[in-house]
Amino acid sequence: MLQRPRRNRKSPAIRALVEETQLIPSQLIQPIFVRQGTAIQEPIKTLPGSFRLSIDKVLAEVETCLKLGISVFDVFPVVAENLKDKQGTYSYHADNFYLDCIAKIKQNFPESCVMTDVALDPYSSDGHDGIYENGKILNDETLPILANMALAQAQAGADIIGPSDMMDGRVGYIRTHLDKHNYQDVSILSYTAKYASAFYGPFRDALDSAPKYGDKKTYQMSYTNAREALREMELDTAEGADMLMVKPALCYLDIIQLLRQNSHLPIVAYNVSGECAMIHFATQAGFLDYERAVCETLLSIKRAGADAIITYFAKDYATWYKQK
Ligand code: PBG
Secondary structure (H helix, E strand, O other): OOOOHHHHHOOHHHHHHOOOOOOOHHHEEEEEEEOOOOOOEEEOOOOOOOEEEOHHHHHHHHHHHHHOOOOEEEEEEOOOHHHOEOOOHHHHOOOOHHHHHHHHHHHHOOOOEEEOOEOOHHHEOOOOOOEEEOOEEEHHHHHHHHHHHHHHHHHHOOOEEOEOOOOOOHHHHHHHHHHHOOOOOOEEEEEEEEEOOHHHHHHHHHHOOOOOOOOOOOOOEOOOOOHHHHHHHHHHHHOOOOEEEEEOOHHHHHHHHHHHHHOOOOEEEEEOHHHHHHHHHHHHOOOOOHHHHHHHHHHHHHHHOOOEEEEOOHHHHHHHHHHO
């Protein structure tokens, strides 16, 4: 036998030498759920390991993550029901706690990078990402609200705007609005290929943002489609997106690879709440080794072609990475 592939696996040193994929904490984005109040760290039943945090606790969490080498945070608001309306107007209110949280993170940790979420659903009494009227989503009427929201976030100090709403034309609309107000330096990480997925369940529990009627299939993509992701990629690129996202990650590793091979922009994958919950609950049931399952999962996303990963495992991964 001339060829013996096992020779390249014979010791930890050789295995490390020929490792094709590596994942370092600076390539991870930590999601954070912020709510009103003080000294609150509220567990989320369907998403073990994640919490709804009041702003003081968010600041402590950011500090911990920064020490572990994670510098980018994707912040989501948990909005009280009485602040929601059909147009999601609370999203750009001057006294909005979410905007306050963004500002406080940037004031306390200027070296951090704050990414936001742009969509109506956390603020919408209908639980949809766009304006909902008589069973329909009003695409073009939603765009100015998204642009107001993005501008308010930029004014609060956000570094990266993350439109997750999947309305047509929103990247260009937001880009133009930001530029008109002199926020040329604020980036857009577009949710380019966002699929209508069963794996968002725990996130919607965390935010209490599930649609009150219908589903999101007229704006989020069908899991049957790959070419359509290329179409969205071309549009978002032409509209000025700085980075492209594929979401969820695990059922869509092929889409990550497809976009990586067809775009020059950085590709970010969102390892979503349901994907994280599966590993937590299997671990709790005694079926999986948590650390090994998480590392294999995250490395598979990287290997598929993601440049960066948004994941609820970020802090745990960075902790293990530091101990290695
Ligand atoms: C809202 C939004 C969702 C997620 C991120 N932004 C949920 C949805 O579209 O219903 C899901 C993230 C996750 O499941 O971790 N537009």
